[in-house]
Amino acid sequence: MPNAANLPIVIRPGDRARVERGFWRKLKAAVRHIPFAEDAVAAYFCAFDPATPARVRAIIFAALAYFVIPTDVIPDFIPALGFTDDAAVLAATLQLIASHMRPEHRAAARKALADIDPARP
Numbered sequence: 001m002p003n004a005a006n007l008p009i010v011i012r013p014g015d016r017a018r019v020e021r022g023f024w025r026k027l028k029a030a031v032r033h034i035p036f037a038e039d040a041v042a043a044y045f046c047a048f049d050p051a052t053p054a055r056v057r058a059i060i061f062a063a064l065a066y067f068v069i070p071t072d073v074i075p076d077f078i079p080a081l082g083f084t085d086d087a088a089v090l091a092a093t094l095q096l097i098a099s100h101m102r103p104e105h106r107a108a109a110r111k112a113l114a115d116i117d118p119a120r121p
Contacts, residue, residue, distance in 0.1 A: 015061040019047070022068035031117050034083050036090055040067060041109035043093065046101050056100045063093035 023044055031037050046052050047060035067086045094101070 015058075015065040018068055019044070019061055019064045023064060026068050028116055030083070031113065034087070036083075036087050037113055038106070038109050039094055040064070040090055041112050042101060042105040043090065043097070045105040045108045045112075046097065049102075049105065052100055056097050059093055059096055063089050 027037065027040065034040070043060050044064060047057050047064065052060075066089050
């Protein structure tokens with residue numbers, strides 16, 4: 001299996017800015033419909049952590065930019081299928097970056113999700 005440290009750094013122009021602009025807005029609108037919300041938010045915090053290596057941050061920004069883009073392979077408005085492609089991209093990304101995801105990222109994700117949707121389990 002590939003390792004994030006061995007992948008080339010490829011940051012598409014605007015990925016970071018797209019994630020900063022759209023991540024929280026999209027998450028708030030979809031939080032009750034996506035079972036992978038905690039993973040997405042933890043990845044977000046990992047991407048903005050200065051201790052995370054640049055290669056890993058590039059991978060996360062690309063995956064989160066895909067999540068934020070409204071028109072992707074399977075449009076998000078399609079019931080029961082809309083977020084499956086986003087989940088697949090995020091799952092693959094989490095496999096690559098697992099060793100860089102720290103408990104602090106997960107704790108920050110749980111707190112942020114509780115702030116967004118207190119009724120969320």
